[in-house]
Amino acid sequence: xxxxxxxxxxxxxxxxxxxxxxxxxxxxxxxxxxxxxxxxxxxxxxxxxxxxxxxxxxxxxxxxxxxxxxxxxxxxxxxxxxxxxxxxxxxxxxxxxxxxxxxxxxxxxxxxxxx
Amino acid sequence: xxxxxxxxxxxxxxxxxxxxxxxxxxxxxxxxxxxxxxxxxxxxxxxxxxxxxxxxxxxxxxxxxxxxxxxxxxxxxxxxxxxxxxxxxxxxxxxxxxxxxxxxxxxxxxxxxx
Numbered sequence: 001x002x003x004x005x006x007x008x009x010x011x012x013x014x015x016x017x018x019x020x021x022x023x024x025x026x027x028x029x030x031x032x033x034x035x036x037x038x039x040x041x042x043x044x045x046x047x048x049x050x051x052x053x054x055x056x057x058x059x060x061x062x063x064x065x066x067x068x069x070x071x072x073x074x075x076x077x078x079x080x081x082x083x084x085x086x087x088x089x090x091x092x093x094x095x096x097x098x099x100x101x102x103x104x105x106x107x108x109x110x111x112x113x114x115x
Numbered sequence: 116x117x118x119x120x121x122x123x124x125x126x127x128x129x130x131x132x133x134x135x136x137x138x139x140x141x142x143x144x145x146x147x148x149x150x151x152x153x154x155x156x157x158x159x160x161x162x163x164x165x166x167x168x169x170x171x172x173x174x175x176x177x178x179x180x181x182x183x184x185x186x187x188x189x190x191x192x193x194x195x196x197x198x199x200x201x202x203x204x205x206x207x208x209x210x211x212x213x214x215x216x217x218x219x220x221x222x223x224x225x226x227x228x229x
Contacts, residue, residue: 004158033216042204042219043159056216090158094215102147102210104217106158 002026004093004107012113013081021076021110025093031055032074033104034066037088049074081114088112118142119207121220128227134192136223138205141186145207149217150179150190153202162203163190195227 005024013019025032031050035043045058049068060066063081068074078085088111092104121138128134138148146167151159165172165179165188172179178191192199202224206217 031215035217042222043217045216045218048216058216102208102215103149103161103164104215105161106151108158109156111156 004091004105006089006091006107006110008110009108010111010113012115014115015081015083017081017114019078019081019112021078021089021091021112023074023076023091023093023107025072025074025091026095026105029093029095029105030072031094032068032072033092033094034060034074034076035090035092035106037090037109039087043090046076078112083114086112086114117221118218119205119220121205121223123223124221125224126226128195128225130195130197130227130229132195132227134195134199134225134227135189136203136205136225137187137189138207138220139185139187140207142207142209142218143186144209145218147208147210147215148179148181148188149206149208150177151204151206151219153204153222155202159204192225195225197227197229200225200227 007022033048034046037043046060048056052068066076088109090109092106094104149164150162153159163174163177176193181188202222205220208217
């Protein structure tokens with residue numbers, strides 16, 4: 001079965017640089033969630049999109065922005081990177097935003113290292 | 116403030132034994148409670164989930180018990196195997212009212228000894 005695809009899988013950046021993370025949801029899933037997971041920590045919700053519109057926002061820094069495109073893939077743009085941004089970034093997709101069938105399926109993640 | 120509290124932080128079980136992980140929540144708006152399994156460097160994988168209209172759900176060796184009045188739920192892994200060694204996260208979401216974002220517990224690192 002098709003899964004969530006994330007790219008790149010690993011990314012190394014310098015402080016103050018910019019990074020773009022991409023997420024391709026499972027086919028026919030129109031809802032995307034982004035989570036950040038620090039070392040030894042639980043995933044923290046960042047932002048979500050449903051039908052190309054932002055549906056919810058969590059603890060996402062103003063330096064980060066995201067969008068969902070017409071083909072439902074999503075990109076997380078991170079600017080002015082800080083050492084503390086080093087983490088695993090997961091994208092999850094769901095066939096529906098809220099309601100029955102809201103199971104979220106996670107991608108393999110992008111490991112971002114900021115030096 | 117941790118909205119979903121998970122315990123224990125780590126758990127060691129012998130092969131064939133029962134692993135039990137507990138979670139508690141405060142927000143009564145939560146109406147969806149999944150459990151995820153995560154191996155190092157991998158994404159969380161959905162194991163099993165429950166909604167508050169049932170008190171128990173079983174899928175294979177995995178069972179969720181749910182106590183709505185106590186605002187607690189737990190994962191039982193029967194006949195635990197070394198391959199079950201991973202980190203387990205409980206989560207909660209208010210999927211009908213708040214768009215489905217999940218709030219995770221702190222995680223339990225399970226080690227099953229052969």
